Amino acid sequence: MSQLLSLSRAARLVGVNRSELQKRVKQGELDAFDGMVTIDNLLASYPGVQLEDNTEYSRVLFIKERAFGKRVYERAMPDVETLATRVNELSRELTLSQTQARQFKILLDRLHAKFIDIESQCGTEAKDTMNSLKNWLTAEVKAAMEPDYPNPLAVRDNVLRVMAAHVTVLPSNHDFFIDGPDTILEAALRAGIPLNYGCSGGNCGLCKARVVTGQVKKTRFHDYVRTEADKRDGLFLMCSNTAVTDLVIEAAVAGGVQDIPFQQIPATVKLITNLTPEMALLHLQTPRTNRLRFLAGQSVTLTLGKSLKAVLAVASCPCDDRNILFHVHRMPGNLFSDYVFNRLKNHEVVEIEGPQGEFILHEKTSRPLYFIAFDMGFAPVKSLIEHAMSLEAAEAIHLYWIGSNDGSIYLPNVGRAWADALDNFHYTQMVADFDLSNPAGKRGESLKVLLQGMLKTHPEMTGGDIYIAGPQAPSRIAEQFFLDLGLSKTRVFSSD
Template identity: 30%
Template sequence: MNDFVNIKNQKDGSVFVQHLGDTILRAALRAGVGLTYECNSGGCGGCKFELVAGEVENLWPEAPGLSERDKKRGRYLACQCSAIGDVCIKAATAAEYIPQILPKRQHAVLMESTEITHDIREFRFIASEEANFLPGQYAMLDLPGVKGSRAYSMANIANEQREWCFYIRRVPHGQGTHVLFDCLAAGDQIGLDGPYGVAYLRTGSPRDIVCVAGGSGLAPMISIARGAAAAGMLNNRNLYFFYGARTPRDVCGEVQLRELPGYGEAIHFIPVVSLFKDAGEWSGRTGYVHDSLIEALPKPLPEYEFYFAGPPPMTQALQELLMLDHGVPFTQIHFDRFF
């Protein structure tokens, strides 16, 4: 494969360069071209394109983001394809996908890892160059011995110390989390590429903030809360932080939120547990986390700015609740789909 090739998007007329090692999607975003996308990992299908001329290498032909119908119609995923020579594609673009911070590749060294729950751990890396990203975004990590990059959200905010902090949940039989949890030691180096993601904190919104997290979706929501506090947004509005857990021992997030100014006044932590044995084990809110929004929030749902991250069933239920049942404008709903 050439060190670099030219890619033309017939749909909007943009032309950009793909360097060696990049996918078409990453090349576009690095060039400031707003190709539509979400997960950057082959799962959501948000970056589908048609190949008009030239040849591409399909890095993951079985990626779930493409249906059999898509394949028959000659569609590909920009996040899972690299151009072989100059190509012409037809791909959707939109202004909201133009990155505010251009993603870049760098190396990062693991400084330490600490437990948050029985299956979620904090991993703190120091990058070789900078830690410049928006609250709620994610990075692609290249781990030793693992084929393909893994997407993980940052839990901290941009800083001059070059620190990238991730809260990562162990996935049973997951290659990426096996390396992170069982193989990496302090001082080991990985590849880091970012930032990515469009579900970042909107500092210009005047509305109260609602964060809803499940599992390792804790990371981007904590980043949103930290970013809102750092920007002074909580001086004149509230932040409601919902965490949906399966069992009481899965509940987390309060420790991190307590460190922020305004906890208990402007910042409200609302954990919800779906599975428990008896009232002695858990006396807080129960059921599915999305069902607690209506009961816990004091104003009609269209009056809030929503951010959420978690398992696909949770994000799907929230979309239906907010948009279909309560008419919350799509512009007030921010999430990146991961599978």
């Protein structure tokens, strides 16, 4: 039987998103067995695939790196020891396959000789039958031994196994790849998988996991001391180890906001950038050993000094838990806002408390995702979209950014860049020409007209999941608009 591949590995091999394969499986265009596909079926669905054809994967990787604020775009190679171990493992498998092939050849030769022996003892009719069977076997063996062009996906899979280890997490069945020198925890977070962890620096031991199959290697020193029982049970720290071979581990994964602990972290200001005269980007950095664990879409409380506080949505992805981004709106007379725009300096300490809120991505669906951001509602939506990109599970992602005025859409190039880089991403920006925080009377009706126009252009919206963020009033109007269309509350989510 042809080799079975997980959807994540299969998607990488043919250079598409995992959601594209899920769509083909759902439509019956690609056979799957318990969530796995064969190399032969994959090649049949993508007959034109070439070894160097990884365009879509490269585009997704590029936009994810840009979206997540990575400074280095070139993927690092695994270290020499890890590469050597992976090559050695492939060599071992090749030797085993060659040994088995020789044994099968000996068995077939013996079977062929047995046929000849039986044929000599048979009558005419039975002899003809045995002769036909012998000739068939000879032809089949000859065909099997004929040199043939290798399946390009099988070749690429072997290369991938050297360059990146595939990790499966039990019992959640999440899976991801480890590229370069990343630890298991780093790679999982980058893939959007909220593994349980604490300090991420090897001090607390909360990221312990158990090896089921495969081999890990310690890449970073850690102060946490494993007990003898831990070692016997195959427990290791995900923040300090990488995968040498393909790996199956048992590890806890956050199932919701209830699994994320409340945290108090002294962060420092790394950068303040004025995006527009009315909007600033605040970049905070946490200590290396005390990072913020949160789910995409959640908010935190920021404290400047002893009394200046503000609750702000995190505008970045949980995949980078040390570099936390916020969008701060200029509000004259608001002490927190005034301080950020007029006095806050790099390296000042800002206390982070949280996270809080239940406006998070519901991951157990492959339906299209529709995000509606009113004004500053783009901050949590940006976090959700970056997380959705990490998961690569949504069939399509649509972003509608509705601003009170042109200046309210303060990062239009982000949505355009996503749309340019991803085939399944669609971006639309709209201007209401009135203050969305107060859509009373005719303004409320005008907002409904905007929503109706959106639905008329994209009637398939009712078949997806809808996420709405922004000021309370327009968010409630939009939420009720879609609920009135018959969508259930399990398909319409609001930050309000």
